Amino acid sequence: MVREPTTVDGTTEGGQTSSEAPSLEAAARGRTLWRRFFQLSPIAMLYILGLVLPYLYLLRMSFNKYDAMFVFREAFALDNYAKLLSDTFYLQIVGETIWLGLAVTFFTLIVGYPIAWQIARCGPRMKSFLLAAVLSPLLINLVVRTYGWLALLGDNGIINGWLLDWGLVGTPLPLSNNFWTVVVGLGHVTLPFMVLSLVSVMESLSSQVIEAAESLGASVLRIFTDVVWPLTWAGVGAGSILVFCFSISAFVTPALLGGGHVSTVSTLIYEQFTFSVNWPLGSALVFVLLAMNMIVILLHARLFRQEV
Amino acid sequence: MSSLEINNLHLWYGAFHALRGVDLSIGEGDFLALVGPSGCGKTSLLRSIAGFVHPRKGSIKIGGQDVLRLKPRERNLGMVFQHFALFPHMTAAENVAFGMKCRAVPGSEINDRVKRALDMVGLGQFADRKPRQLSGGQQQRVALARALVIEPNILLLDEPLGALDKKLRIQMQTELQLLQKRLGVTAVFVTHDQEEAMAMADRIAIMRDGELEQLGTPKEIFTAPRTPWAAEFIGSGNVLKGRVLAGENGKTAIDLGAGCDFSLGQPPGTGADEDVTVFVQAEDIRLEPTAGTEGLEVISHRYLGLYVEVMANYRDGVIKALLSPGEAEGVAVGARVIARADAARCKVMEAR
Amino acid sequence: MSSLEINNLHLWYGAFHALRGVDLSIGEGDFLALVGPSGCGKTSLLRSIAGFVHPRKGSIKIGGQDVLRLKPRERNLGMVFQHFALFPHMTAAENVAFGMKCRAVPGSEINDRVKRALDMVGLGQFADRKPRQLSGGQQQRVALARALVIEPNILLLDEPLGALDKKLRIQMQTELQLLQKRLGVTAVFVTHDQEEAMAMADRIAIMRDGELEQLGTPKEIFTAPRTPWAAEFIGSGNVLKGRVLAGENGKTAIDLGAGCDFSLGQPPGTGADEDVTVFVQAEDIRLEPTAGTEGLEVISHRYLGLYVEVMANYRDGVIKALLSPGEAEGVAVGARVIARADAARCKVMEAR
Amino acid sequence: MIGRTALALWTTCTLIFLLGPLVIIVAGSFTEAPHITFPPEGFTLQWYEKLMGREDFLRSFIDSLVLAVAATVAATLLGTIAAIAMARENFVGREFFRAFLMSPLILPTVVTGVALFQFIRLLEIPSNMLGLVIGHTLITLPYVIRTVGAAIVGLDTSLAEAAESLGAKPLRVLFQVVMPAIAPAILVSIIFAFIVSFDQVTISIFLTGPDVTTLPIRIFTYIEFAIDPMIAAVSTLLIIFAYLLVVGLERAFGLDRVFGQKG
Amino acid sequence: ASNFVIGTFGGLYSEILDASVIPAFESANDVTVQKELGWGSKFIPKIIASKANPPFDLIYVNEDEAIFGETAGLWEPMDTGATPNIANVYDICKPPAIPQYTSTVYEFTCAYNPEKMDAPKSWADLWQDGITVGVPHISSTYGMIFLQIAAELNGGSVENLDPGFQALKDLPNMKIYKGVTDGFGKFQQGEMDAALFYRHRIQLLMDDGVSVAFTTPSEGTYGMRTGVQIPKNTSNKAAALDWANRVMGAEYQDAFVSNLYSPSNTTVTMDADLAAKHVYGADKVNSLRFADWSVLNPRKSELLEQWNKAFTG
């Protein structure tokens, strides 16, 4: 029924007048590209002005040398990069930062997916309530929010208080000041990003497709694994990149909830810029972070390639 | 494999009363065609049976068991959706395989059955295409294969062949019938193609405005529409308004107006001056040329392949006859004709 | 209002060659029906004309102007999509109004025209419904109204009436024709309903595997298929393989095998022992009962309303005849028959 | 049935998790003690009264509101257009460009703030507000691009085609067909952009100036050594604000209409 | 009236400025004061980023920042002639001891929970089992100071802080606190039993009835001075000097006394009750030790790295 195409690119087929020589299809593609170019130019402009040029200045800074006297000395040295790349400590922090980002991402995904589903499927009143509840952590100043966590999770905090009162534990559990406290604290603020990304995709999931699966005898679990999950994959992708990026660039929450034991590349950068005022090293760290994140984002793009 | 019994089914969409007391029963292994005008509730009925919408009143029994409380997946039915509802992220083969995976059919058997099902609908070489890479008709065939391959007890088919050309359609009809016979599955299918309904169905149900208008064998439906509306809907027939007259010699007849002479006697149970409706199929009408001006004027010829459909002005509407090309030549557009029909082929019904 | 000329159009989807050099030309105000098997490229052709896909080669001219470089909206055409593509967030009325808003038609006129268009498709009272609250056929009618109301130069209709019941369909056909006549719009429409194609089209184009198989008036297409394939696709006809024989008395004839006697003389341009294909429509075949066992065996009856379709075993396939119910009674299933046809009604073509 | 119950249970647990830390703050806003402690001591509205007298907090609230609205409008428009432009064609370097557009999210916002501040000084732009709007637009854009981008993947392309065939120009297609069809995602991205901007501390640290102090910066600099109950009161009001925002959106656009139109 | 932009602390500090300082200043100098709220760690990067055209006419700084700015050349040369109030300021609060116009003196005291332990006689007493010691994060003046104390206890010095790192690691139970708010909360909630902390904040906790007290260990305590500096190239130098002068004046410092900001001006008086809560009087002030920021400042980057390697990961 289907014949093999005589030629795939079509241009080598004989008998065509030369006026049609540049393939129409290619021309159409070219026009589209121009259109895309124009659509993307305002945003590109903003990025160039607001991000690229300022960061180029920082890039230049990252080749300067630190000088306690004058903040930095103009130079063109790779010292800062050499230091960062040769010292396993920094690589270890990079690794830990990524691990933190991943942990928070999985946390929000697991906690957030069911509630997103609930939001997508419930009535308008419940929807408003749940959305507001999900959003509310974001509206509280982060220092205040962190205080709330410490009050809950501290050695003498509310939860340990209950546990001790009920005799469930003899000594307070070390709920605060560790990596997992940071994960929970960051998960708390980033949950809205995951949930709402998922909701926005779930909302446009056609219920017919789910009906089709039901009619074919699919269990709830299978509808989830084989239909809903793959069709909300784009939402998982959007949510996870937002959560991941938010987590690895947060520095107040890790600093406070980590009890000083959790460092991320961002906390290092912040301290280098404001406390030790070592801008060359701080700038180099920025670009290490950038490189690392670009890799993560490109991997992410590969994992969540946009096709249905 | 199961009978289907529907009693006094009422469905509302918000304030809209979509099914208004549907009663329907289909025997085990029966093939029921559901026909009716657009928006009459066919899809709604199918979706009620499948369990996707929740009727407010009435009952649905499958194999004697009330299923209204069962989830769709517990009803063991296969459905072809009007808009296909293919899984967009799965290939054609994966779509077809899905239902078997749900039933934990072993992998090798799944592959076999998928291949056979896709071959059956002529899509063997499209197994790896995603739905959006398929044409409309190809998508519909994937939907059909997907519903059939699980060999359900009940098949609900919402215009399953609507996007197919005639040749393929007939091929698919044959396949469907073979399968249905082999499995003894009970099937309800919606179609707008009367030939299809006639050819495939054991029984035909005509729906109208959320109610069942008539249920019968194809022959019954075609030759003995129960109401003028059914007559009008199904046939390419003419539904004419007449009045019972006390004629000469004490005989009564039905007056159908000028130009229309069917020589109909008084139907039982009617009195003089009563309004009646006369149903006569277009192919049972003959148009005889007449010299005078009292006849009906022929206003159009429509070439339909086998036949010519000839319309003549009649009252404030038209009368329609299907003539052979030869006959049609005798009554060119503009000609004056008298319409005649055998009384035996006419059906007199109470007026609406 | 514009002619449409397509030359050597080639379209690829990735590595898949969907249109393989389509040539087609339609005069101003013509109504062209596009038919062909599922997946042959009808939608692809329409989408090329509309400008949604980009052919790699060839040209499309509307009113003499090459439009391949124009954007869809610059081509001033109306389209009904196979899957409707209604705007889900707009009501039926808003969907219909959309095109006029794009053309800056004044508000009051828009309201009028929307109302008229919706009334025309019988959806006056559904103006405020969202698409998902409409039945399949209702959605299709909204799509139709939306395309028609802007009174475009070219109308591209991809199975625009496929989801409608026969009655409504004929009504819509009439509306479409009236409108088309009034506006003089050039229309291309895809249909799987041959009657519809016959009834509405000035010309019919048959597509096959991305190519144009035949273009002609309905009558030409129906009575004189150019190729065996077209014959098989269009007709309810029989396509039989024969061989030219040197018969008795120096006369030649065509041998169609046992049980089939059409008394065909040697067609011009063929020699003895050459293979030919004979096309004969099912309604032109008569089945005569025969006593012996050398005839064909009747294997099925299919009641089609007007006719009975009778099939008889023939070689490794079947031969199909459309008989009147009376004739059909004479050849019950299991009976032996000889198939006959008037030589004049047969078309002899070169074998494939 | 089990699924439904489990889902409800999970939702409840998640709500407790979400609201737990907030309960402490809200409760703390009613305490009579000068610092918040849990459980609160006594009950008083004095901190709300005190807050009502704080003109600077009100001004900062308005500054933040103006800023958030401006950034949200800019980011939603630019981001939606960009997301749509990148959705279909596979142009060279698309993945790279996509990653580039995400970069404000992965760059430390403090540094972006410093860098942008430098640049703005260089251009001698006198208004800190402008710098803030640019900065906030930049950091909220990735949220818009990702959420809208995710929704576009699932969008039926034939809708835009239908609109084009009816003669719609690109802007009309965008505003009247594509955007409404992906309205849930756009609404979500508006919420994201607004809240990310409204709650933004780090980029604002360097971009705020004497003429504009956003609410988060006001709160941040107000806290000297302990979270005082007035800050708890501000936080409580902001939670109420979140709720009103969502309910307001619901009233204005009908979440139910915006969401779930494809049922 | 032209604008006069100051970078100042927020919260109560800024409220007091509004109430007691700005109106008089504005009318005396014919300027409109605009405040940008924050800390030296925010103002200084902004000044570095726009050296030629600084965004402030004057900023509030801590002593380490003042010294940093001095070496980095961020300040206008100090003009003691234009700021007569400097005469009444403790010597330790003015050049050459410190390159800033000082307003306030803080003390980092040894705070402890009397229910959990006896008053430490020496800083070394913090190294004992059964208590949790709060260690200030190094990214603060007092974090560096505590590190130095730990080093000195173990044979180190400002030049050799390694023993300090080791000592901090050797603490049986420790919790790092980051910032005053964090530390305050941790004391309040009983999360730490002893720590180096701002004396006046401990005073507040005591007033609130929290079980906490403070003491001066035998090695003594460190102090910290806060004041203002004038960025180079300011266009409002005269007004800036007037502000600097006021900052050192008794009138200004009086306004802050009730909130426990201890005066640098020797002429400020207060009653005995209040004085007991303050770093007050020449004896007290002169007993304070001060960190040598000219040594510590250049090592911040390196110390930060060493800290992170020691305590995180």
Ligand SMILES: Nc1ncnc2c1ncn2[C@@H]1O[C@H](COP(=O)(O)OP(=O)(O)OP(=O)(O)O)[C@@H](O)[C@H]1O
């Ligand atoms: N996006 C695509 N990618 C690859 N192949 C495609 C794509 N779209 C269509 N095709 C293939 O191109 C061929 C022509 O498709 P088209 O939709 O034009 O068929 P059609 O004639 O409209 O069929 P139908 O009557 O079933 O709608 C089909 O074989 C189809 O599988």
Ligand SMILES: Nc1ncnc2c1ncn2[C@@H]1O[C@H](COP(=O)(O)OP(=O)(O)OP(=O)(O)O)[C@@H](O)[C@H]1O
């Ligand atoms: N979700 C809904 N909300 C409101 N009304 C609806 C909804 N779905 C369908 N309807 C209405 O219910 C009636 C029956 O719809 P249904 O889809 O069952 O018709 P149908 O017989 O399948 O028609 P078609 O042949 O056109 O597909 C129609 O008038 C339709 O407008």
Ligand SMILES: NCCCCNCCCN
């Ligand atoms: N995160 C709150 C920081 C508070 C800083 N206060 C510094 C006080 C110096 N006197």
Ligand SMILES: [Mg+2]
């Ligand atoms: Mg339907």
Ligand SMILES: [Mg+2]
């Ligand atoms: Mg098609």
